[in-house]
Amino acid sequence: TNVILLGPPGAGKGTQARRLVEAEGLVQLSTGDMLRAAVKAGSPAGLAAKAVMEAGDLVSDEIVVAIVRERLASGDLAKGVIFDGFPRTVGQAQALDVILAEQGLTLTAAIAMDVDDAAMVARISGRSTCAGCGEGYHDTAKRPETAGICDTCGGTEFTRRADDNAETVAERLKAYHAETAPLIAYYADKGLVRPVDAMAAIDDVTGAMIAALNPTN
Ligand code: AP5
Ligand code: ZN
Numbered sequence: 684t685n686v687i688l689l690g691p692p693g694a695g696k697g698t699q700a701r702r703l704v705e706a707e708g709l710v711q712l713s714t715g716d717m718l719r720a721a722v723k724a725g726s727p728a729g730l731a732a733k734a735v736m737e738a739g740d741l742v743s744d745e746i747v748v749a750i751v752r753e754r755l756a757s758g759d760l761a762k763g764v765i766f767d768g769f770p771r772t773v774g775q776a777q778a779l780d781v782i783l784a785e786q787g788l789t790l791t792a793a794i795a796m797d798v799d800d801a802a803m804v805a806r807i808s809g810r811s812t813c814a815g816c817g818e819g820y821h822d823t824a825k826r827p828e829t830a831g832i833c834d835t836c837g838g839t840e841f842t843r844r845a846d847d848n849a850e851t852v853a854e855r856l857k858a859y860h861a862e863t864a865p866l867i868a869y870y871a872d873k874g875l876v877r878p879v880d881a882m883a884a885i886d887d888v889t890g891a892m893i894a895a896l897n898p899t900n
Contacts (some may be wrong), residue, residue, distance in 0.1 A: 684791045684896060685791055686709070686766065686792050687793040688794050690798060690854055691798060691860075692807060694796040694881050695881050695888060698745075698885060700765045706889070709762050710759065718736060718747075719736075730783075739850075741772065744778065751769055790870075791875075792876075792896060794877050794878075795867050796879055797878055797882070798881045799882060802882065804856075809822035812841065814835075814842050877895035879895060
């Protein structure tokens with residue numbers, strides 16, 4: 684199973700990818716996480732990406748495709764990959780087709796996460812992440828059971844992303860509509876699109892995704 688999660692910022696791609704890793708044994712490939720790690724490490728890709736990400740624009744296809752190619756070449760992806768936040772342009776989708784063909788892999792589905800833009804701003808501005816284990820939280824939608832303590836690892840430090848302010852979120856949504864939304868038609872042409880209502884509760888979205896990946900008929 685190799686699946687693409689297609690959806691705007693805040694749709695819940697990262698949240699659902701983590702759950703599919705547990706439920707289906709897939710490996711998450713998040714270009715956003717990989718780029719943030721590159722920025723933190725100060726690598727050449729990170730130095731080039733930092734200002735672009737802070738502005739809410741898309742990092743160049745060249746940089747992103749290079750990091751994906753490297754990750755896919757590193758093996759350990761036997762049970763399959765969840766592409767979270769990649770591809771994001773038609774150029775990246777075409778490059779992914781080439782890379783998968785080179786490795787003898789095929790795509791199972793592109794899950795199109797349907798959401799309403801206005802709700803995305805609220806989701807993103809309430810978001811925080813456990814510094815210890817990476818579990819995601821939300822100020823109203825998903826709080827730790829005990830305030831200030833991570834449910835998963837017991838950690839007490841939570842971080843917020845530099846690009847999670849209202850101004851940058853508006854830019855990220857613009858980039859999504861201009862560059863990424865056309866991928867729904869790109870994958871529909873290949874018969875791969877599975878729409879999922881991503882406005883539903885987190886557990887229900889997970890259930891709908893698992894059903895989309897494991898058709899019973
Ligand atoms: P990236 O890290 O990919 O961010 P994004 O696409 O903007 O998506 P987010 O991580 O903000 O949201 P998400 O859909 O994962 O939602 P989450 O699960 O966290 O990219 C960041 C930047 O990196 C880009 O702007 C770009 O510059 C660069 N970049 C990355 N990939 C690139 C590429 N391929 N090409 C070029 N540039 C690239 O959920 C959000 C919040 O909502 C959380 O608090 C969560 O708890 C809550 N929530 C989730 N689901 C629900 C639900 N069903 N109901 C209620 N609350 C929910
Ligand atoms: Zn934690």
